[in-house]
Amino acid sequence: MDYKLLNGVQTFAPKSREDLISFALKGQKILVAVNAEKILHATDVSRGIINRNLGYPDGIGAVMALKQKGIKSVVKIPGCELWLDIIKAYHNDKSFYLVGGKQEIVEGTVSKLKFAYPKINIVNFRNGYLKTEQEKLNLIDDIARRKPDVVFVAMGSPKQELLMEEMRQKHPALYQGLGGSFDVYTGNVDRAPKWWVDNNLEWAYRLVKQPSRITRQIHLVKFVYLLKMNKL
Template sequence: MESHLLNGVKTYAPSSREELMAYAIKNQQILVAVNAEKILHATKQSREIINRNLGYPDGAGAVWALKKKGLDAAKIPGCELWLDIVSHYYKTKTFYLVGGKQEIIDQTVKQLEKEFKGINIVNYRNGYIKSDQEKKDLISDIVSKKPDVIFVAMGSPKQELLMEEIQKQHSAVYQGLGGSFDVYTGNVKRAPHWWVKNNLEWTYRLLSQPSRIKRQIHLVRFFINLHLNKY
């Protein structure tokens, strides 16, 4: 699977979700979403985190940037990818979930068990790790239960740093999910399918939350830089 540096961010260009999932499973990688904001606002720390792991094109901006480099990549939203992984592997792999408020993670597990009959979730916990001891206990539990796939929904870079720390003691497939548990359980509404399909999810978010205008203005700069071949 080919990759390219976009403002110093190593971003892979999978042709399909299936290719990305198979590559991650085979190589036991940490999956990190890359979008226009992460490319535009890349820092030394964020670049190093993504470049150590498997950065994939989560948004249309990353896809367009890769295509400008001659790589044909599929857009793979992280909030969909983790469910694709579950759907493809729930009969053969084991899972561990970390993240969200207690009521959200409880609801997520209950919904997964209802939707994917027989799924083996070896354990789960909320994302509020308040001490080093709690983190040590989490890592010990993961090492003990040996899950094949671990989802961590805590936001970046916190989730990536935690996944890297766990991976040092237990090899598995990891994916950082941000607020995906909230979306999955319906506690946060995602853009309707038409907006997502036509790469206008950012527009829907802006219309729904006008306060995001300052954040979205930065995307204009991203597309100008992209047009000027600065990535």
């Protein structure tokens, strides 16, 4: 699969969701979402996390940058949809482990998944509040013991990526960081309506709903400028 460096961030350019999932599953990769903000504000630490793993274009900014670099067939793959694509494709023959969110959120996520996919094999799950080092070690040991094929970690970046790297050292599997996707899946947090999503305007919808995000979204102007000037 092709990739390009965007401000030093290694970003893969899948032609479809199926290509990305197959590539990641075969290589037992850690999937890391890449968007304009992560590209623009990349540090040595954040670049290292993404470049050690499999960064994919989660936002339209990353897609635009990849296309400018010459990869015209790349598609945007929102992480909040990708994990459900993985489950839909492999719920009959793969096992899953879920980590993240509040206890009632992860429980609600598991219940909804089991209702939607009665044959799904969720070997275990727990909330995302690891209060001590021992709790983290116990979680990693439990994953190594139960040997899931796929592990979803919904804790936000870079915390989830660093944890997944520790997990993968003890148990190779396909890992994906989900941020707040469990909250969206259970309806605790609303995602942008379909029209906004289809027209790559999720960022604008979030800004309308949360005007305080303007200090973050203003950086998108800088990103577009750097993109047009071919400086990414």
